[in-house]
Amino acid sequence: NAGVTQTPKFRVLKTGQSMTLLCAQDMNHEYMYWYRQDPGMGLRLIHYSVGEGTTAKGEVPDGYNVSRLKKQNFLLGLESAAPSQTSVYFCASSYSLAGVQETQYFGPGTRLLVL
């Protein structure tokens, strides 16, 4: 049981390049989330998904797109990377019990540097 895994662990991009961050969970969780963590700002929610085939915007969605084609995977895409997207990205997942989301389980993070 690997929990939540993220690929890649670290990436350097040039401004304007695109990339996709992959999150996978093997806990059969319904809910999945993408956060970014920046110094002095705490974790901020980018996008989230409440089930396969569904996605929704979080607090800071601009410049990002997501897809949840399979229940276990949640992809975060940057179509045209900008230096402001330099951050550490965390994926999380949680299950729902009687409609109540339980605690979130986090992946180890992806460190992204945009030059």
Added chain:
Amino acid sequence: KQEVTQIPAALSVPEGENLVLNCSFTDSAIYNLQWFRQDPGKGLTSLLLIQSSQREQTSGRLNASLDKSSGRSTLYIAASQPGDSATYLCAVKVGTGTASKLTFGTGTRLQVTL
């Protein structure tokens, strides 16, 4: 808009000391509050979750309290150890079901020295 503040931002204590980390939030209409631990370069690990109807939760040397009306929570760590060195984050959940969201504080970086 919910805002979560953690004070102090950093704390250094000698091994064996008891310590308290503080978390405050601006909107008392929360569903629950969680304390997380984050080690350098790693993800977050949930330590304790307190439902809005509860006053405290305990796990080993950790005790978290919640005073929803005053918008405060504390994390008490007894007999601190060097292995407790990490950043501690609190997060409050607002809303229920698909509309629920976690709002995080910026964390307290704890160093326990020998």
